[in-house]
Amino acid sequence: MTVKHIASNTWKTLIWPVAIFVVFFVLIRIFNPASAFGTLKSLNSICIQGILSALIAMAMTCNMLNDRWDFSMGIICVTTSFIASPIVTKFQLGSWGLLAICVIVATILCLINAGLYLLIRVPMLVISIGLLMVYETLNRVINDGKGAKLAGNVYTLFGKAPWIYILAFVVFMVFLIIFTYTKFGYNVRALGNNQAIANNIGVNETKSVVLSYILCGVILGVAACVNASMKGNIEASSTFNNNMGMMFTAFPAVFIGLYLYRYTNITWGIFIGAVCISMMKAGVLALGLPSAVQDIGVGAFLFFFIALTTNQGRFLDWSARRAAMKMAKRQKV
Secondary structure (H helix, E strand, C coil), rough: HHHHHHHHHHHHHHHHHHHHHHHHHHHHHHHHHCCCCHHHHHHHHHHHHHHHHHHHHHHHHHHCCCCCCCCHHHHHHHHHHHHHHHHHHHHCHHHHHHHHHHHHHHHHHHHHHHHHHHHHHHCCHHHHHHHHHHHHHCCCCCCCCCCCCCCCCCCCCCHHHHHHHHHHHHHHHHHHHHHHCHHHHHHHHHHHCCHHHHCCCCHHHHHHHHHHHHHHHHHHHHHHHHHHHHHHCCCHHHHHHHHHHHHHHHHHHHHHHHHCCCCHHHHHHHHHHHHHHHHHHHHHHHCCCCCCHHHHHHHHHHHHHHHHCCHHHHHHHHHHHHHHHHHHHHHHH
């Protein structure tokens, strides 16, 4: 790989977050110059929020590649926090105990999803919507409906720098190695490209589903730990909003990450996508716009991104034809 090729891929990867930052930075300096957007503190906050979204996006990636659109990921993350928090506080297990319990609980819940999918063979989209309703109701019963409450710095280790960055780096690297260099990762990509051909060459779909949900559960458990550590208090009455907010932030990160995968590794692509969405949401708030505009902005950006990247070949063909027409006119003159 040449230096020119590396530079080209780097530019194509970083152009999205840089462009979003520049646009919002200029707008905010015009309409709200007193805002702290663009400072090191605000960028740190954007990156931390991006890490949480990137973790959920990574948990969803393998299943989405194989057309298993699971809408229960956000609610599982919240439910995991509700189940883990009273156990951790009762036995005073600290942040490391919170991480371990969250990983175990999330993995079990994700295996329930996998079991239902393999048992009844209904599209995962349908199963996950049903499970979403079940978990939302369950969350009002767990811990007497008090949600997750973690008081004290002993439980917030993985919600702030530098530990959140260390934990994220470890998870990102493990996911990168598993997705890129293992037989499981190859099978996931093969099933995503063409399921019939993958089955014919011996790829075991059932095993792939189970392993995908185990990996999903581990990463989602880390996300639940980070989410609980960052917030400290998650109310049961807002679980549906939390779930949908997490999902709408993570979904675009998956799409952006899979697109950027042609220029960089999958983990960096997903993280860049998550930071883009986090930066947009922070920019909207810094402009003084209502928080509801965040969803509109994220939806519009996702629509624009998919439209642009899907039709990239058509744009290039149009540009080439236009350049050829200009060249032909010059030759006639």
